[in-house]
Amino acid sequence: MPTPSAVRPVHLLALLSSGLAYGALAYATPRTQFGQLLALLAVAFGLYVYLLKSGLPLRAGLLAALLLRLLWLPALPSFSDDYHRFRWDGLLVAHGINPYQYRPDELMAEQEAQRISADSTFQQLTPATSQRLAPIRPTLATLYPKLNSPHYYSVYPPVCQAAFGLASGLFPATEVGAVLVLRLLVLLAEAATAALLLALLRAFGQPLERVLWYLLNPLVLVELTGNLHFEALMICFGLLALWLLVRGRQTISALALGLAIGTKLLPLLMLPLLVRRLSWRQFIVYSAVAGGTVVVLFLPxxxxxxxxxxxxxxxxxxxxxxxxxxxxxxxxxxxxxxTGYNEIALIGPALGRTTAAFALLLAWREKPVTWPTLPRTLLFTLAIYYFLATVVHPWYVAPLVALSVFTSYRFALVWSGMVVLSYSTYQTSAYLENPWLVGLEYVIVLVVLAWELRRGTHAAPSNTTRTL
Structure with missing residues (x-):
């Protein structure tokens, strides 16, 4: 990578072009327009690679990362409708209704009476719930047709529910207001992530400019800031846990990991990697504090x-x-x-167990066992999880991008570009996947990964700078 110097005119031109591409994505590109979406993201990724290879100065890159995120501030999410469920759960939390207790169709029984009458799992509302529901029924009735999973219980952990409750409590009937609050929370988390990435890079003796691999990554910008996915908070709390571990503050680190797990369950995969880095007594205490934090978060x-x-x-x-x-x-x-049948009910759990086995194997075989090498092993643990998963949404790749900052691997950055091909599924309401595009995505990612493994990237010292 070239040595950063002053900002050159070509940098300004590339950043301005990036801003125009993101502006078009945020305000003029519905996800059904796959060709336009793909073209704009291709431009954004091309400029991203150029900026990293051309030696964009760190301060200029940090400022650009902030401004590109602020560009999305008043925009509604363009490529995901999950935020409607965020508002739904938030309204329930703000009005004292447990979002895990009732499905949306159960709360909107009038609209679903015929279907629910044949559903033996339907839960009748208590008088207290009906009373609390009354003030928000009109808003819920407006939201209900927009939900993509009205017949399923909420899957969002308590940290997310707290954020949803805050946003919907402040703006119960205003979609833009609730989205603005959620986006500000994501922006705060991303700002903290930037500081933590810089602190960890400095602690590991690695180039600080690597922080821009994450902060300027188009997938991270579009999916976290733009589409309001709370991997942003999970990444922030996970990095905080690692930074505190590096500083020897194990108890507070366990609290931070508990918050990460309370945002998304995925950080549980980090625990096996701590067994050989802590004594058995330290590991048991650490796990107990992290688990206790999760329990406390669920208590309400x-x-x-x-x-x-x-x-x-x-x-x-x-x-x-x-x-x-x-x-x-x-x-x-x-x-x-x-067999002639789709055996997902058997295959899905079996692949999940295989992931757990691989995670334990990586933790056992890891060499060397140090704090600077933990992100590398966790990167491969999560990569295996996603390679074996039945669902891989684009924003799932964001944690891999964050972890790759501390390694010499680039396959996660390539994946962050290729995963946008999955948006071809949303061109029609039938949501039909294109198997050729899915195959192209994974063939390219796996070829890059195999090439990196073969050339011995894994053996490169953690403080060695490699060009993109």
Whole structure:
């Protein structure tokens, strides 16, 4: 990578062009317009690679990362409709209704009376719930047709629910207002992530300019800031946990990891990597504090139905939903040829168990076992998880981009560019995936990964600078 110097006119031109591309994505590109979306993201990724290779100065890159995020501030999410469920859950939280206790169709029984009458799992509303529901019924009735999963219980952990409740509590009837609050929370998390990435890079003796690999990454900008996915908070809390571990502050680190798990369950995969970095006593205490933090976060939502309904949602996720998968699609096809059925209910959980086995194997075989090498091993742990998953939405790749900052691997950056091909699914309301585009995405990612492994990237010292 060239040595950063002063900002050159070509940098300004590239940044201005990036801003125009993001502006068009934020305000003039519905996700059904796949050709336009793909062209704009291709431009954004091309400029991203150029800016990193041309030696954009760190301060200029940090300022650009902030301004490009502020560009999205008043925009509604363009490529994801999940924010409608965020508002729905937030309205319930703000009015004292447990979002894990009732499905949206149960709360809107009038609109779903015929379907619900045949559903033995339907839960009748208590008088207290009906009373709390009354003031927000008109808003919920407006939101309900926009939900993409009205027949499923909420799957968002308590940290997300707190954010949703804050946004909907401040702006119960205003979509733009609630979105603005959520985006400000994401921006605060991204600002903290920037500071933590810089602190960790400095602690590991790595070039500070690597922070721009994450902060200027188009997928991160579009999916976290633009589409309001709370991987932003998960990444922030996860990096905070790592930074505190590096500084020897294990108890506070465990609290931070608990918050990360309370945002998304994925950071649980970090725990096996701590077994050999801490003594057994330290690991047990650390796990207990992290687990206790998660329990405390769930306490406001405790009910007899909590565990049952969350288990239902997770079971459905692993045994019914499929999107942009790789290994799973291959296994599904082979099994279908032999049985004539889609055996996702068996294949999904089996791949999940395989992921757990690989995670334990990586933790056991890891060499050397140091704090600077933890991001590398975690990167591969999460990569295996996604390669074996039945669902891989574009924003799932963002944590891989963050972890790659501390390694010499680039396959996650390539994946962050290729995963946008999955948006071809949304060109029609039928949501039909294009298997050729899915295959192209994973073939390119796996070829890059295999090439990096073969050339010995994994053996490169952690403080060595490599060009993109």
């Amino acid at each position: 939502f405790v009910s007899l139905d909590l565990l049952r309904n969350i288990n239902r949602s997770l079971t459905l996720y692993f045994s019914k939903f499929e999107f942009n998968a790789s290994v799973y699609y291959v296994v599904r096809t082979v099994v279908f040829w032999r």
